[in-house]
Amino acid sequence: AAQIEMLAWGDVGFYLVTPGGGLGAAAVQAAGTPEQKAKFLARFMGEKPTLGAMCMTEAGAGSDTSSIRTRAVLDEKTNEWILNGEKIFVTAGDKAFNEYEKLGKGFLVVWASIDPAAGRAGMRSFVVEGGTPGVKVTKLEEKLGIRASDTAAISLVDARVPFDHILGSPTVEKTTTGFKGAMATFDATRPLVAASGLGVARAALEFLKEKLAENGVEIRYGLPRQKLTNIEREVIDCEIMLKSAWLMVLKAVWMADNKQPNALESSMSKVKAGDVGTKITQKAVEILGPLGYSREFLLEKWFRDAKITDIYEGTGQINRLVVARQILGYSGAELR
Structure with a gap:
């Protein structure tokens, strides 16, 4: 999480296209058998960068x-x-699927239903190797932020994959194992997404403090709140939000590392980071005015990059529902 936060502090879009397993490997790790993990994940430790x-x-x-x-x-x-089927908003989908001279062969993990009548029980995930016939990247999105990262639409038309590329047991049973595999993937990755959003927020906050200092505005820590200027209070509030969100990320990651159920903490960290990242970058632009809005500096870019944290891998609204279900014990239907 700390490494991801630092990479995102530099450029979250660049971090998203850094070679590695990404969400595809996370899905294999969450839902695959030991044999599948060995087979599909070994490529990410090879000499050629792969996604x-x-x-x-x-x-x-x-x-x-x-x-x-x-x-x-x-x-x-x-x-x-x-x-x-048709899939949209696939992060790094183009580089993971299509062949590039300097990249190794990647793969897509495609979620599909083997039994539509069974609902969630029929959901399964499949490893689709790069270059598989019948699979095509049909569009690359033009986005508000994270522009260094490709976001693809992918079409699958009679795409054939080997039987043992279905993650988990090859035996098709009507259980919710497949859907739980998807959720386990998100439990592992949402805190990391939160960490990346906080890296962007930290970059914006540090830039704000640097520019304020250049103009003779120093933050006077230790004074009663009523003796601070409005700008000082706002900067300190941003620092409090950033630190509290980071502590939530650390707890969620620690629980995942120690094999503890972290669905609640994972979604809480994602909600908090998405909210904090948007607020801090917006506040920095607001305080600096023309300097924040100008493309001469990176602040306007961080403002654009920050919003995605609240959207991908489960929107803020969806994660709030997850938190409510975990705390109150309600079903999804009861919270609608």
């Missing part, structure tokens, strides 16, 4: 991952899965 990506979001199934329409049908004659 992995996860394809879950669809035009009609954003935060409601149980409503995905991509289908996987088993061809019993060839013992292959045939995948059909």
Whole structure:
């Protein structure tokens, strides 16, 4: 988490295209068998830089991952899965799937239903190797922020993958194991997304303090709040928000590292970081006025980059529902 925070302090878009397993490897780690982990993850320790990506979001199934329409049908004659569907907003999808001279062969983890009537119980994830026939990157998004990172739309038309590329047990059973695998992926990665958002916020806050100091404004710590100027209070409030959000990230990551259930803490850290990142970067732009709004400095970029933390890997609203369910014990239907 600390490493990701520091990389995002430099450039969160650049961090997102840093070679590594990304969400694809996280999905394999969460839902794969020991044999699958050994098979699919070894490439990320090779000599060539390689990327992995996860394809879950669809035009009609954003935060409601149980409503995905991509289908996987088993061809019993060839013992292959045939995948059909459309995925959008795939982070690093282009570089993970298409061939580039200086990149190793990556893969996509595609979430699909093997039994639409079963709802969540029918959800499974499949490793789709880069260059698989029938799979195509159809669009690269033009975005508000994180522009260094490609965000792809991906089409699957009769794409065939080997039978053992279904993550988890190859036995198809009507249980919620597949959906739980998706959620376990997010429990592991949401605190890391939160850390990246806080890296952006820290960069903006440090820039703000630097510019204030250049203009003779020093923050007088230790004084009663009523004796501080409005700018001093606002800067200190930003520092408090940043530190509290970072402590929440550390707790969620520590729990994941120690194999403790962290669905609550993971979503709490994501909600807090998304909120804090947006508020701090916006406040920095607001205080510095023309300097913050000008493209001469990076502050306006950090402002644009920060918002994504509140959107991808579960929006702030969805994560608040997760927190409510965890604390109150309500079902998703009861909170609608």
